[in-house]
Amino acid sequence: MTLVNMALCNIKSKFKNYWTFFLSSTFSVFVLYIFLSIINNDRVKSELGGKKTFTMLFIVASCVIATFSAFFIWYANSFMIKSRKKEFALYMILGMSKKQAAWLAFIENLITIAAAFCAGIVLGLVFNKFFIMLLYQMIGVTGDVQFQFSIKALRACVYIFGCMFAVISVHSTMLIYGNNLIDLFNASSKGEKSLNVSYKTVLVEIISIVFLASGYFLAVQKLAINILLAPLVVTLVVVGTVLFFYETTSLIIYFSKRDEKNFFKGTKPITVCQLGYRYRGNAGTLSVIAVTTTIALCAVITCFGLINKVALNARSVRPFSVEYVNSDQNAATDKVFYSVLKQHEEISIRYKDNIKFIRLKTSNRFSDTKNNAIFILNQSKFNLINKHEGISRRVKLKSDEDCYFVQLANLAADKSVIGKTIKLNNRNLKYNFKVIGTDNKYFIALDHFTQTLIVKDSVYQSINNSINSKSKISITGYILKNDLLSKSFISDLTDKLPKENSLETFLENYSNGLKMVGMMAFIGVFIGIVFLTATGSIIYFKMVMEAQEDREKFIILKKIGLSSTEIKKAISKELIFLFGMPFVVAACNTYIASITLSKIMNVKIYVSFIICILVYAALYSIYYLITLNSYMKTTSEVN
Incomplete structure (x- = not known):
C-alpha cells in the first residue's frame, strides 16, 4: 500500500479525527473568498464610486480574517496532530521511518486542505451574490447583482492558503521529527501542572483587579474627553484580563477545593478537580478568547449602533x-x-x-x-x-x-x-x-x-x-x-x-455615511462570526482532546458506581465554567466600552449591546451543547 492510499484510507476510516480541521479550513476559505470577491467586483466598485476609503475597509478586514484564519487553522491542525501522536508511534513500531510518517502527515494535510479549499470556493461562488445583495441592502444601494467569478480573489486565496499549508506541514514534520518513539507514545498521558497558589498569586490577583478597575475608570470618565488615553486604557484592560484568567480565576478554583463543607456535595469533587488539573493549561487560551470576543462584540455593537444614527450624524x-x-x-x-x-x-x-x-x-x-x-x-x-x-x-x-x-x-x-x-x-x-x-x-x-x-x-x-x-x-x-x-x-x-x-x-x-456604516456593519458581522466560530471551536478542540485523554478515568468512575447522568452533570459544570468565564469577562469589557463609545459618538448603543450579547450567548450555548455531546460520546467510547 502506498502512502497516498494509506492517507486516503485513514481519512475515510477516521474522518472524525479530521472533520474539525476540514470544517475550520472550509469556513476560512469561504469567508476570505467572499471578501476578496467583493473587493474585486466591478459592480460594487461602481456603486461605491471608486473611493479608496471603502476599498481599504474591505482590504483591512480581509487581512484581519486571513490572519485569524491562519491562527484558527494552525490551532485545529495542532490538535489533530497531537491526538494522532500515538498512532504515528505505532506506525514506527511496525517499521515506518520518521520520514515516511512525516510524508504521510503531509499527504493527509494536502488532501484535507485541498478538499476544504475546493469546498470553501464552491460555497463562496454559491453565496457570493447573496452577500453582495446583503451588502447593498446595508449601504442603501439599489440595483441588479450579477454573478461574477473573480480570478483575482481565487488567486489570492490560493497564495494565502498555500502559505498556510506550507507552514502547518513544516509544523507537523517538526512535531514528528522532534519527538522520540517513547514521547510520541506517552504524548496523551503527559499530565499538566495542577494549580499552585502562593502569595505571588494573591499579589498578581490584586494587580489584575487594579488594572481592570483603572482601565474601566479611565474609559468611562476620561476617554471621551482625551482620546489619547485610548492606548493606555486598552493596555490596562487587556493585561488585566490576561492576569485575571491566570491568577484570579485560579484562586476561585483553589478556594473551591478548600471549601470542605461544600466540596463533597454531589459531583462537585469531579468538576473542581478537573478544573484544578486542567485549568492552568487553558488559562492562556481563555484569556485570548475573552480579548478577541471583546473586540468582536465592540465592532458589531458599534456598527449596528451607528447604522440607525446615520441621518442624525450627517445632520450634525x-x-x-x-x-x-x-x-x-x-x-x-x-x-x-x-x-x-x-x-x-x-x-x-x-x-x-x-x-x-x-x-x-x-x-x-x-x-x-x-x-x-x-x-x-x-x-x-x-x-x-x-x-x-x-x-x-x-x-x-x-x-x-x-x-x-x-x-x-x-x-x-x-x-x-x-x-x-x-x-x-x-x-x-x-x-x-x-x-x-x-x-x-x-x-x-x-x-x-x-x-x-x-x-x-x-x-x-x-x-x-x-x-x-x-x-x-x-x-x-x-x-x-x-x-x-x-x-x-x-x-x-x-x-x-x-x-x-x-x-x-x-x-x-448622508450617502457616504450610510455606505461607510453599512460596510462597517457588514464587515463587523463577518468578523464577529469568524471570531465566534474560531473561539468556540478552540474550546471545542481542547475539550474533545482532553476527553480522549481522560476516557479511562471516566470508565473507572463508572465501574465504581457513578452513573452517566452524574458524569454528565460534572462535565457540564466544567464546560459552563470554561465557556462562561471568557464570555462574562468579554461582556463586562464590552459594556464599559459601550458606555465610552456612547459618549464619544453621542449615540445610544445600549439596545445594540443587549441584542448582540443575547445573540452571542445563544450561539455560544449551541457550541456548549455540541461540545458537551461530543465530550460525553468520547468518554463513553470503549477502545
Missing part, C-alpha cells in the same frame, strides 16, 4: 442641506443656485441664511485650528441659525466681555474652558472675552467650520468696523424641505457651481 456635521462659501455675498453664485433650483420642481427652500464670519487670531493654547484662527459671530444670527436648524441651543450674553465658545476638535466638549479668557488680536487692537458656556455642536458644515466665539451684536459690529475685508468670510446655507430626495438637484448643482465655492451638502455626507 452638515446641518444645512446645501452650503457654500459666498465671498462678499456674490450675486452670481446665488444666481447659479437658483437657476439649478428652477429645473427641479421637487425641491423647495425652507430657510436661507447668509452668515458673515470675522476671522481673527488667538494666542490661547486650546485653539486647535491652523494658524490659531478663530471665527467671530453675533449672537442674534447664531440664535436664528439654531432656530432654522431645529437646535434648542440659544445664547444670551449679559456683558460685552462675555462669549459663548463653540469648539471644534474634541470628541466631547471640554468644559474646563468655561471661565477662562480668550485673547484675540487684530493689528493694534486686542480683545479679551470670558467663556460663559461651551459645546461642540456644529451650526455650519464641519469642512467650513473653525472654532467660533459668539459675542454680543454690538461687540461684533465694533470688531467688524475695525477690520479689512480679508478677515471676513461669508457662507450661504439653505435648508430644503425634502433634502433626502435631492440627489439629482445636488448632482446638477455640483456640476455648475465653481469648486472655489466649496459646496457641501447634507445628502452627500
